[in-house]
Amino acid sequence: MIAIDGSTGILLAIGIPLIVTLFIAAFSRMPNLRDASSVIAAVLTFLVVLDLLGMVNAGQTPSVSLFEVMPGLVISFSIEPLGMIFALVASGLWIPAAIYSIGYMRAENERHLTRFNICYALAISAAIGIAFSANLFTLFIFYEVLTVSTYPLVAHKQTDEARRGARTYLAILMSTSILFLLTAIIWTWSATGTLDFQPGGFIAGHVDPALVPVLLALFAFGIGKAALMPFHRWLPSAMVAPTPVSALLHAVAVVKAGVFTMLKVGVYVFGVDYLSQTDASQWLVWLASASILIASIIALTKDDLKARLAYSTVSQLSYITLGMAMATQMGIIGGTMHIVTHAIGKITLFMCAGAIYVATHKKKVSELDGLGREMPFTFIAFTIASISIIGLPPFAGAWSKMYLMLGAANSGQLALIGVLLVSSLLNIAYLMPIVARGFFAPSPVAAHSLGAAAADDGKRWREAPFLCVLPLCLTALLCILLVFEIGPLYEFLLHIPILPEVPTP
Amino acid sequence: MQEVVFDLEFIIGHYNYWLFVILMMTGLYITVSRGNLIKKVVGLNLFQTSVFMLYISMGKIEGGTAPILTGDPNTVYSNPVPHVLILTAIVVGIATTALALALVVRIREEFGTIEEDELTEIEEKLEFAEQGDDAIPVSGEASVNKRESGGK
Amino acid sequence: MIDLITKNLPALQVVIPLMAAPICAIFNRGRLAWTIAFIVAIVSFAISAALLSQTLDGGVISYHLGGWAPPIGIEYRVDVLNAFVLLIVSGIAVVTLPYAVKSVAQEIPQEKQGFFYTALLLCLTGLLGVTITGDAFNVFVFLEISSLSTYALVATGAERNRRALTAAYNYLIMGTVGATFFVIGLGLLYMATGTLNMVDLAHQITLRGDSRMLHMGFAFVLVGIGLKLAMFPLHLWLPNAYTFAPSAVSVFISATSTKVAVYVLLRFMFGIFGFDYAYQQSTLQYVLLPLALLAMFAASLVAVFQTDLKRMLAYSSIAQVGYMLLGTAFMTQTGVMATVIHLFNHAVTKATLFMVAGAFVYSVGSSKISDLKGLGRAMPWTSAAFVVGGLSLIGIPLTVGFVSKWYLVQAALELGWWPIAAAIVLSSLIAVAYVWRIVETLYLHSPSPDSKAKEAPLAMIIPMWVLAAATVYFGTHAALTSAAASRAASTLISASNIIWQ
Structure with missing residues (x-):
């Protein structure tokens, strides 16, 4: 592999998905080439990000500045551990997602695939841009690019329902970001005169301590992508999108960009230490807890599989927000780790839901009886991912939950441990029945006697196409493998700064 | 000023302004209230004319003569500048009226009415x-x- | 020779288009008239660029027309503020004219095209004259030159839709009432000070102090200009005029005429009356601020419910004028700067969008929103330009709209006016609603089966994309525009301050 330096690496990581949109557009009449170029770009991007990881591990801080937009506001990038993790997740999961979308979209005979692939690549580019942003301004730009580029994906089916869902999606994300996030950024700018992320934050001493919770609220609600209640409605309504898009929204880019921004703001704008000293995030702790529990309970009531998963996402995202709001090192580490584990778990779940839909056109949980025996791969993957999301060992999700609980213990708020435990129980209650129905419930033969008669071997349904099943098996495998890699990840995350850097004399 | 409630001299002394105000209001009222497009233009003309009056009367200096050099250093002249300005404004007014009337003709051709x-x-x-x-x-x-x- | 030209640049700026106009009328051949107009526009642009480069460092060019020294003679006075506005006006003219070729050929009969370009050049003359002159009465004269030619230009839309005639008539009545108010105001100012030269006016106002006459004059000027710039309750002429005018005219006047009127307002409020006067004596923010806010919300809301793209854009213009007034009402350096930068940004954005609307009119024969279904596929370039312009209207980063909003919100926060800052961002959300309605129509509806829409000709696409590119370029490299705007603001303020101290 060619050795690249840090700044080229950053530009490549953001640029490859951008450049590939040109190829996709050029190959719009050659479906195979077009789809292949997506996958190749995904692999290349991931390799570049891995290369950057090597540099960060070697103690470097790759950074690059592009140009000055307004006096004092520069588009620039710089890599720190938190962003590195998010970039790894986004680019890494793009590979299975790209493969999966080929299988899914072809099986479903979806149209407008050129537009779909272009927007998908744009969204990935924006996500990596968010990950590497060196200041709030750059982050905001890519945040908006992400919103706009995912809009056509949500509206992909062009039905009335899709348009409505997409409208809600855009309305909530854009209004929160313009109304609150932009205001918060401009406030920060006029109070401190800088927007550059700094270890330990830069708010301290510039904003009246009484107003710090207000500023934090503007940020927390402004980052609508983190789906903090009451601004979570966009996530369920975006469920009208094709499943690969849901995977992108929930696991790879959009919501993860939201919670990543949340963590980033907590660590590099406010500073963990400052937050814990001022208790400015105390209200957020309780809001996030409420969000966790309420969303889990709503998930219980949903019969539509994707809607249930969507509310599960709302609840899981609030774990990460909670991790930030606790303002302890363990909380931050747990939150970051949860970005990784939840992403892998949720992408698996969504790909399974899509695979079930492709194979059987069933959307409701109550229709899944007995399907597990006929689609074993899909359902085994679903089981693994579910357990990981619930947070039981020996799967990856167990670790992130453990660190979150450690964080809660460190912050001295034992009630939070209770919240996390109750929520785990709720997770079991809404995820496990799906598995149970799939494997143990009797197939409703009577209702389908005609269908059953048609199939000689007794199996009425077959697995989804290979290209759909392969990626979800891979990510399920990752859920297991990650358990063993958690040590290095923890070590890496310890580098996230908690205290302001002491200037060396 | 405050103890004098009704200062006749003040009112009479500013009679040109009163005329201006009345004329201006008449013109503006016609422009706004009439439904006939031609009458609107008439109102507009009145309105503009009132402004001409304002300018011309403000240039007048008591005992002053037309501003044509007489050679006598003691001659008092009226201020010529407002007069010159109003010449320009009159030209503008004529152009506006002409354009408005042309538009009315076209409207009548296309719509068959000017109400x-x-x-x-x-x-x-x-x-x-x-x-x-x-x-x-x-x-x-x-x-x-x-x-x-x-x-x- | 060169020396002669450089010395007389300010006069040439106005005289060249003025002289070229009758030449166009004499030849009255569409092609030839267009060529003349285009050359003139380019020359004007070059001159204004030269003027801006001379004044960018804060210098002032004072040009005495006919050699008569001010305050008796007419003075052309160029500082960075009006050089900037000159550049906007002539720049828009340069991009509009290539665009006009095709759309004028379709919308205006051959034998009238010469007159059309004559009127367009006169309009350009008027707008440049208003901007460059340092004499208050001269402002009126040029304002009327531009307005009269605009009425005529709007009326030429009658070939496509006869409602253009009534639109032009209403515009004429309201515009003339506004101009007359303006003259009354000038008369009162003259009575109070005995001068019409702007610098001298400012000087005399300081010398003689406050008087009721000044108050009245100020009020009349404000209302008169308010009519010209479509300040909210005085905006009724604007929607129909913009909707029924020929496409090229919509592009040109939407991007220039209200902007020039805003410039005049700035000049009178700050350059003549001075910051402190306008602020303390007239407590202006109680008038301007609510009106600006009303415009931002009411006009945006009305825009959401329009069925015609051009009319929707027209209402959005009224709302955008609200932003400019808001910046003015802040009465701070940042506020004025936000206004000035929004002048530029909105001109670029709105011209792009009206060009898009014109391209739809050209290809589909209509700008009704229901006729635009699914055009994203048939007219990809035009539709994409709409998306760029629309994003800028909303104020998404990387577009000029964002830069404007950034400075506006910052100006509000500097004063600690939180509710106003909230109102700014809130009202831009309404823009999301009306812009997105169009985007949905273009991209997410299937085209009607008998639609034979084809992409607009290159002559329209290129100017459109030049402006769309400018929207993005100046949205990402705002240092240039913000430096000019900031200097303009401080020139305006320091001028008034020096007089006051």
């Missing part, structure tokens, strides 16, 4: 026809249209 309420009626029909049945239905549209035509 504003009839025009509004025709325009509303046109708007309806333009929207047709394939228009995207939007709630509150009717009120918006009413508001617009009310403003004309």
Whole structure:
């Protein structure tokens, strides 16, 4: 592999998905080439990000500045551990997602695939841009690019329902970001005169301590992508999108960009230490807890599989927000780790839901009886991912939950441990029945006697196409493998700064 | 000033302003209230003329003569600048009137009327026809249209 | 020779288009008239660029027309503020004219095209004259030159839709009432000070102090200009005029005429009356601020419910004028700067959008929103330009709209006016609603089966994309525009301050 330096690496990581949109557009009449170029770009991007990881591990801080937009506001990038993790997740999961979308979209005979692939690549580019942003301004730009580029994906089916869902999606994300996030950024700018992320934050001493919770609220609600209640409605309504898009929204880019921004703001704008000293995030702790529990309970009531998963996402995202709001090192580490584990778990779940839909056109949980025996791969993957999301060992999700609980213990708020435990129980209650129905419930033969008669071997349904099943098996495998890699990840995350850097004399 | 409630001298002394105000208000009122497009133009002309009066009277200096050099250093002249300005304004006014009348002629050719309420009626029909049945239905549209035509 | 030209640049700026106008009328051949107009526009642009480069460092060019020294003679006075506005006006003219070729050929009969370009050049003359002159009465004269030619230009839309005639008539009545108010105001100012030269006016106002006459004059000027710039309750002429005018005219006047009127307002409020006067004596923010806010919300809301793209854009213009007034009402350096930068940004954005609307009119024969279904596929370039312009209207980063909003919100926060800052961002959300309605129509509806829409000709696409590119370029490299705007603001303020101290 060619050795690249840090700044080229950053530009490549953001640029490859951008450049590939040109190829996709050029190959719009050659479906195979077009789809292949997506996958190749995904692999290349991931390799570049891995290369950057090597540099960060070697103690470097790759950074690059592009140009000055307004006096004092520069588009620039710089890599720190938190962003590195998010970039790894986004680019890494793009590979299975790209493969999966080929299988899914072809099986479903979806149209407008050129537009779909272009927007998908744009969204990935924006996500990596968010990950590497060196200041709030750059982050905001890519945040908006992400919103706009995912809009056509949500509206992909062009039905009335899709348009409505997409409208809600855009309305909530854009209004929160313009109304609150932009205001918060401009406030920060006029109070401190800088927007550059700094270890330990830069708010301290510039904003009246009484107003710090207000500023934090503007940020927390402004980052609508983190789906903090009451601004979570966009996530369920975006469920009208094709499943690969849901995977992108929930696991790879959009919501993860939201919670990543949340963590980033907590660590590099406010500073963990400052937050814990001022208790400015105390209200957020309780809001996030409420969000966790309420969303889990709503998930219980949903019969539509994707809607249930969507509310599960709302609840899981609030774990990460909670991790930030606790303002302890363990909380931050747990939150970051949860970005990784939840992403892998949720992408698996969504790909399974899509695979079930492709194979059987069933959307409701109550229709899944007995399907597990006929689609074993899909359902085994679903089981693994579910357990990981619930947070039981020996799967990856167990670790992130453990660190979150450690964080809660460190912050001295034992009630939070209770919240996390109750929520785990709720997770079991809404995820496990799906598995149970799939494997143990009797197939409703009577209702389908005609269908059953048609199939000689007794199996009425077959697995989804290979290209759909392969990626979800891979990510399920990752859920297991990650358990063993958690040590290095923890070590890496310890580098996230908690205290302001002491200037060396 | 405060103890004198009714200062006749003040009022009479500023009679040119009173004339200006009355003329101006008459003109403006006609422009706004009449439905006939020609009458509107007439009102506009009155309105503009009132301003000419204002300028000309403000340039007048008591005992002053027309500002033509007499050679006598003791001659008092009226201020020529407002007069010159008003010459320009008159030209502008004539151009405006001409253009307005030309527009009225064209409107009469196209619509067959120069009464504003009839025009509004025709325009509303046109708007309806333009929207047709394939228009995207939007709630509150009717009120918006009413508001617009009310403003004309 | 060169020396002669450089010395007389300010006069040439106005005289060249003025002289070229009758030449166009004499030849009255569409092609030839267009060529003349285009050359003139380019020359004007070059001159204004030269003027801006001379004044960018804060210098002032004072040009005495006919050699008569001010305050008796007419003075052309160029500082960075009006050089900037000159550049906007002539720049828009340069991009509009290539665009006009095709759309004028379709919308205006051959034998009238010469007159059309004559009127367009006169309009350009008027707008440049208003901007460059340092004499208050001269402002009126040029304002009327531009307005009269605009009435005529709007009326030429009658070939496509006869409602253009009534639109032009209403515009004429309201415009003339506004101009007359303006003259009354000038008369009162003259009575109070005995001068019409702007610098001298400012000087005399300081010398003689406050008087009731000044108050009245100020009020009349404000209302008169308010009519010209479509300040909210005085905006009724604007929607129909913009809707029924020929496409090229919509592009040109939407991008220039209200902007020039805003410039005049700035000049009178700050350059003549001075910051402190306008602020303390007239407590202006109680008038301007609510009106600006009303415009931002009411006009945006009305825009959401329009069925015609051009009319929707027209209402959006009224709302955008609200932003400019808001910046003015802040009465701070940042506020004025936000106004000035929004002048530029909005001109670029709105011209792009009206060009898009014109391209739809050209290809589909209509700008009704219901006729635009699914055009994203048939007219990809035009539709994409709409998306760029629309994003800028909303104020998404990387577009000029964002830069404007950034400075506006910052100006509000500097004063600690939180509710106003909230109102700014809130009202831009309404823009999301009306812009997105169009985007949905273009991209997410299937085209009607008998639609034969084709992409607009290159002559329209290129100017459109030049402006769309400018929207993005100046949205990402705002240092240039913000430096000019900031200097303009401080020139305006320091001028008034020096007089006051």
